Amino acid sequence: MIDLERIRADTPGVAHVAHLNNAGAALPPRQVLDAVVDHLRREAEIGGYEAARERSARWEHTYDALARLLNAHRDEIAVIENATRAWDMAFYAFRLSPSDRVLTGRAEYASNWIALKQVADRTGARIDVVPDDEHGQIDVAALERMLDADVRLVSLVHVPTQSGLVNPAAEVGRVTRAAGVPLLLDACQSAGQLPLDVEELGCDILSGTGRKFLRGPRGTGFLWVRGSLIEELEPPLLDMHAAEWLPDGRYRIRDDARRFENWETYYAGKIGLGVAVDYALEVGVDAIWERIRELAGRLRAALAELDGVTLLDRGEVLGATVVFDVAGVDPVTVRNRLAERAVNVSVMEAGSAQLDFGARGIASAVRSSVHYYNDDRDLERLVDGVTELAR
Ligand SMILES: Cc1ncc(COP(=O)(O)O)c(C=O)c1O
Numbered sequence: 001m002i003d004l005e006r007i008r009a010d011t012p013g014v015a016h017v018a019h020l021n022n023a024g025a026a027l028p029p030r031q032v033l034d035a036v037v038d039h040l041r042r043e044a045e046i047g048g049y050e051a052a053r054e055r056s057a058r059w060e061h062t063y064d065a066l067a068r069l070l071n072a073h074r075d076e077i078a079v080i081e082n083a084t085r086a087w088d089m090a091f092y093a094f095r096l097s098p099s100d101r102v103l104t105g106r107a108e109y110a111s112n113w114i115a116l117k118q119v120a121d122r123t124g125a126r127i128d129v130v131p132d133d134e135h136g137q138i139d140v141a142a143l144e145r146m147l148d149a150d151v152r153l154v155s156l157v158h159v160p161t162q163s164g165l166v167n168p169a170a171e172v173g174r175v176t177r178a179a180g181v182p183l184l185l186d187a188c189q190s191a192g193q194l195p196l197d198v199e200e201l202g203c204d205i206l207s208g209t210g211r212k213f214l215r216g217p218r219g220t221g222f223l224w225v226r227g228s229l230i231e232e233l234e235p236p237l238l239d240m241h242a243a244e245w246l247p248d249g250r251y252r253i254r255d256d257a258r259r260f261e262n263w264e265t266y267y268a269g270k271i272g273l274g275v276a277v278d279y280a281l282e283v284g285v286d287a288i289w290e291r292i293r294e295l296a297g298r299l300r301a302a303l304a305e306l307d308g309v310t311l312l313d314r315g316e317v318l319g320a321t322v323v324f325d326v327a328g329v330d331p332v333t334v335r336n337r338l339a340e341r342a343v344n345v346s347v348m349e350a351g352s353a354q355l356d357f358g359a360r361g362i363a364s365a366v367r368s369s370v371h372y373y374n375d376d377r378d379l380e381r382l383v384d385g386v387t388e389l390a391r
């Protein structure tokens with residue numbers, strides 16, 4: 001059970017806004033804010049290098065916290081400035097050749113697609129898009145049929161940026177494991193929203209961000225790489241943290257996942273990320289997921305009642321994100337008018353999701369996204385605002 005009163009008391013932002021842009025960046029708890037500010041203050045007091053040394057146990061703890069979150073080992077974790085760069089560091093490490101194929105799904109994220117396409121254009125490798133099934137989620141049977149000896153990698157977005165869909169990642173993992181093809185799972189929107197266990201998911205690489213459902217600081221992200229794969233993946237960029245310069249001029253790449261990191265890092269953010277993960281674990285990710293589904297379900301039902309409002313999410317399992325259109329009112333106007341009432345939502349454009357919005361002819365839509373700290377009043381404020389606009 002979630003102790004809503006305590007959680008809202010921990011969240012200064014709820015006094016100011018009905019924050020329904022958690023898929024963008026969630027409101028952090030004060031514990032995260034305090035940890036970040038405290039470290040920044042310490043850096044100013046005694047020096048950045050000195051503060052990092054003094055507080056090494058705090059930022060080292062972040063690896064343990066993330067390992068617990070994912071049911072992984074701390075050596076398999078890299079802390080990177082965002083989910084995109086984390087994903088890139090793994091993806092660009094695959095040396096693709098013209099006969100190789102990479103499979104992706106219709107939920108693919110814009111930045112991931114752009115990286116896939118850049119590499120495909122450079123190497124001659126092919127990207128094939130796995131179709132959706134009748135529910136609008138990745139068609140696992142079609143994926144299984146498409147997995148042949150030429151497939152080097154499967155890229156799957158667990159929860160897309162543009163909708164409430166939760167892709168059946170564990171089913172995909174079962175199929176890719178059986179085929180012996182690595183699965184790169186983008187868990188940017190799922191981390192902190194729903195339970196993630198890399199063994200159950202059967203993925204080989206997983207990327208995530210701090211600022212969304214984990215409620216961590218902006219400018220933080222992470223990468224998990226299965227231990228057995230780490231040494232096979234040479235990072236596309238190396239520095240003196242990722243590798244060691246040897247006296248004879250050669251270099252040796254470190255053997256843990258920190259080979260994907262770089263030397264200079266945002267220590268305050270790294271500490272804050274660990275505190276955010278601890279907070280999520282203390283609340284309980286199962287309880288978080290249950291409450292998110294309950295709130296999002298109620299929000300969907302309330303919006304569905306309104307004339308002129310069309311819900312756009314597809315999928316068998318739907319999570320925090322509720323995407324909709326208000327007839328005759330463009331999404332930017334909806335967002336701005338809601339902002340005047342201190343209700344935060346965001347706008348999703350086809351450019352973020354060409355294989356989904358683009359293919360469905362949706363130019364843009366309003367994205368609302370709940371988190372476990374939202375209360376009934378937050379939902380009412382959104383629904384009231386939309387009701388007014390839909391008239
Ligand atoms: C599904 C998905 N993947 C990746 C990203 C990129 O995350 P970041 O901005 O931390 O790089 C996002 C951000 O919205 C996302 O929704």
